[in-house]
Amino acid sequence: MVEIAPFIEKLPKVELHLHIEGSLEPELMFSLAQRNKIKLPFKSVEEVRKAYDFSNLQDFLDIYYQGMGVLQTEQDFYDLTWAYLEKCAAQNVIHTEIFFDPQGHTGRGIKFETVLNGITRALDDGKKKFGISSGLIMCFLRHLSEEAAFKTLEQAIPYKSRIIGVGLDSSEKGHPPSKFARVFAKARTEGFLIVAHAGEEGPPEYVWEALDVLKVNRIDHGNRSLEDTALVARLVKEGMALTVCPLSNLKLCVVRDMRNHPLKKMLELGLKATVNSDDPAYFGGYMNDNYKAVAKALNLEKSHLLTLARNSVEASFLTDAEKSVLLQKVNAYGRS
Ligand code: HPA
Ligand code: ZN
Secondary structure, eight states: OTTHHHHHHHSOEEEOOBBGGGGOOHHHHHHHHHHTTOOOSOSSHHHHHHHOOOSSHHHHHHHHHHHGGGOOSHHHHHHHHHHHHHHHHHTTEEEEEEEEOTHHHHTTTOOHHHHHHHHHHHHHHHHHHHOOEEEEEEEEETTSOHHHHHHHHHHHGGGGGGOOEEEEESOOTTOOGGGGHHHHHHHHHTTOEEEEEESSSSOHHHHHHIIIIIOOSEEEEOGGGGGOHHHHHHHHHHTOEEEEOHHHHHHTTSSSSGGGOTHHHHHHHTOEEEEOOBSHHHHTOOHHHHHHHHHHHHTOOHHHHHHHHHHHHHHSSSOHHHHHHHHHHHHHHHHO
16 A cells, blocks of 8 residues: 555546545535535534445435535536646546536525536636646436426526536435436437446346447446346446446445445456546545555556556546557556
8 A cells, every 4th residue: 555545646537536625625615604604504524524424325405405505606606617727736537527417406495507608618617727637517417307307408508518418416326317317318318428327226127228228328327227137237248337436436425334345346357447536525544545545455456457448448438549549658657
């Protein structure tokens, strides 16, 4: 571990699974609450952190939706996104594809445009000031209706050039991908790339549906795919990427102990696994923290870490030319 930590820190990394609202640190939550004259149910940052003790996905989501209530103005969304990009710059993340949850905001009376403009202005500045490239993925909240998702898709269509893909998140169990078959079919005809959270808490059948019904380009999480050998064979054959989130899995009790995390097994099976931070402000760490935690627990070697970094580049929504530039960076680092 003595030498793996600095190796991870300097490794050029790509992030593919990050909910921007999940990067809201308690300090920023307090300062935005003050700016917007919102009363929080917590007295201090320490009290907020203490509340981040989850036994499942829903426990977390309840606090996550409450936390995002402090985001009101375009500048708030800018500040949130900028704070995340500063972490990326500090942790050598060179490209990031981030999720946002418009329904978490429009449902509270915030305009879709307010959210989108704040986030994209920060992403543009991230490219200019840090050289970090990015993509934006709009997620539908799966606990809400198909009709609500359709409305959200309609709102996004005029801004197609600023949103690379659509995804599916929130409470998984009881809300299978097939619930949104028609919304995703429409999104595909509009030219959006497709991702979906599947197999985090939900069964392997949800991963099959994400592939066959939604026709995803990547699977978010996908841990429970390992319960189904035919599914693993399919994912390997198609080179379908899984955006795995180790610290999230630990905090949401998807794994009981990091030493039991399936990441190494995924790589051994030939799955295109990647490492990501999901909701770093809630789960205890950004990209380097995720890489380090899993590397330590599973005794990963430099070759595993380079494979993970290459997988993320290959699974990104960049063009082939852009991918080859980033792959050269990772490969050059591996030889140095
Ligand atoms: N799973 C489902 N929905 C989410 C998550 C997650 O890990 N994070 C934010 N919304
Ligand atoms: Zn997620």
